[in-house]
Amino acid sequence: MKKNIYSALTLVAFALLFWASSTPKDMNSQLIIPDYDFSPPSTVEPASAGIKMALFEASYPGNFSYSNKSPFKNFRISMGKDLEEILTSRGYIVKGPYDGYDLMTYSDKEECELGLFADIDMNIDKTSGGWRNVTAAMQKFEGTLTVSGKITLYISETFTKQKLIVKSLPIPQTDISVKSIANYNMYTIPNRELIPLEDPGVHNPIASALKEFYQSTMKRAWDLLPKEDLLRVKNQVPQIRKEAGFIKN
Secondary structure: OHHHHHHHHHHHHHHHHHHHHHHHHHHHHOOOOOOOOOOOOOOOOOOOOOOEEEEEOOEOOOOOOOOOOOOHHHHHHHHHHHHHHHHHHOOOEEEEEEOOHHHOOHHHHHHOOEEEEEEEEEEEEEEEEEEEEOOOOEEEEEEEEEEEEEEEEEEEEOOOOOEEEEEEEEEEEEEEEEEOOOOEEOOOOOOOOOOOOOOHHHHHHHHHHHHHHHHHHHHHHHHOOOHHHHHHHHOOHHHHHHHOOOOOO
């Protein structure tokens, strides 16, 4: 009898260990990472524009809680790659991308008169629902989330960082219905104000919604970077640097 009890307990313990180890893997296998990729509508001869551009990695400048979590991290990384492709396709010579302005050398600032920065101001808010009880201790996340914000592109003179062109691209407000696949122990949820992005039932609808406006946003970025506009502001650079003391009389 005692042997049977021990065997049963061992089986239960093994099942719990198996569930604990397999659940994260199963959850990760269900995550959908959309292909955030933009193809420029046309190309010109490489370096034909005659402008050297410093490119800085796209960033979330505010205190966005999910900036380093998928799919928002993927969104940012893809934007940086596509901005580089856009600049190259328009015939600009690209230096970088730089992780930050302070990582750009003096010689690079001297060589590249203009720099392209991209700030992603993203908001995701719970507009209805949230955590609800499934059992006395277990909860699900279910409700409606709203994504909104803007993406700001600006061209700056590289020594002074004076902004010469500023374009704001609104992120259209989008309502997203989510429902977690997993149940969560309410006593182990680290922050009940946070959204469980690791859950496919929450992650995947958000990822798909971001994909819907990524293409239109990058198309607008393409439209905002014509050679004529950049040549016009490039002509202002010597005077800006002279007034700032970087060019001596």
